[in-house]
């Protein structure tokens with residue numbers, strides 16, 4: 001198999017794996033079992049449109065009102081008479097608040113006979129938000145931006161977000177009470193911490209005010225007195241009106257990748273579904289495993305596919321453009337320079353990696369060489385967190401557009 005054929009194979013495995021975790025089927029199957037009548041549908045997250053559409057298709061006639069809030073560019077047209085909003089991500093904006101207020105207007109009227117069907121996917125933290133009284137949107141945006149660049153993981157980031165919000169950390173379910181809420185979650189959080197996915201609007205909160213304060217201190221983020229006051233108010237730890245079902249996660253996409261790669265003749269193994277270290281360290285480590293396979297045929301014999309799932313972090317210190325998958329791929333490209341018969345592909349299953357239009361990167365032993373031949377230093381790009389521009393120059397960006405799902409990041413290394 002030539003280098004470009006191997007790249008094509010990697011892309012095919014990735015795309016088919018993502019296809020297998022589109023939420024449609026899981027939403028439909030779960031709803032058929034639940035037999036809900038007469039629901040208020042609220043769908044929030046990057047996969048919100050697709051989840052809402054699937055629900056509409058099975059519940060048709062049993063939905064009294066439907067509202068969808070998704071990221072800009074992620075809705076795919078009208079669904080019946082649903083209200084469909086697009087808003088800011090990963091930082092909430094005015095449209096986030098406008099859409100969330102609309103949801104609150106509806107649920108606050110409900111009584112114990114009513115049911116809210118809440119369809120939730122990752123990205124929801126930015127898309128569904130009304131800050132606590134006294135907390136301005138501007139300050140919330142600043143705190144969110146600092147946290148996202150600090151290298152804090154999603155559990156830490158969302159612990160702070162929950163305590164500054166009127167709808168996160170179980171507070172949305174509290175507002176819905178006495179009505180009932182049935183939540184279907186597509187998880188993009190490692191270990192399926194459902195109180196962390198989109199900051200758990202309908203989950204009893206496992207985090208505390210004290211932890212939120214400690215996290216801000218740890219990452220040296222200073223906040224106003226109003227924010228300090230808001231943080232002290234504790235989130236609900238018990239909720240009696242909630243039922244939660246998990247539809248999909250990073251395990252599922254990794255299992256699909258393993259199956260597809262095996263069918264294509266690769267000795268395939270999932271090495272982890274909880275990759276959570278610094279992206280460039282992960283890239284280097286994964287490259288070292290691929291070289292071990294290439295030169296020593298262990299832990300797998302060639303042809304081999306190694307599969308990783310997770311969510312790495314990036315301490316963004318430079319002023320470049322990129323995302324954690326692109327940064328991982330660029331770092332691997334540097335470590336794989338000159339090695340033949342290896343391809344590494346790292347993607348966000350939602351189709352957008354960081355604030356860019358790429359899903360991730362696809363690199364091989366030629367990628368770093370191509371950059372050097374152009375007079376560019378890949379290490380400099382990596383240090384400036386400018387993986388997007390490096391990969392763009394080397395023709396190594398992978399673009400899928402919004403995929404309709406979101407189960408975190410998938411990394412595949414092929415070695416022949």
Ligand SMILES: Nc1ncnc2c1ncn2[C@@H]1O[C@H](COP(=O)(O)OP(=O)(O)OP(=O)(O)O)[C@@H](O)[C@H]1O
Nearest residue numbers: 122123148314320321322323324327352353354385
């Ligand atoms: N220049 C950069 N290089 C590398 N990573 C970056 C850069 N700028 C931002 N990031 C990373 O991008 C992340 C946000 O990107 P993205 O929207 O892909 O996150 P996400 O996990 O998919 O969002 P969500 O969890 O809300 O669905 C931030 O956590 C930040 O660490």
Ligand SMILES: O=C(O)[C@H](O)CO
Nearest residue numbers: 122123124125197198
């Ligand atoms: O929205 C969020 O908080 C992240 O995607 C994790 O679910």
Ligand SMILES: [Mg+2]
Nearest residue numbers: 122154188311
């Ligand atoms: Mg995420």
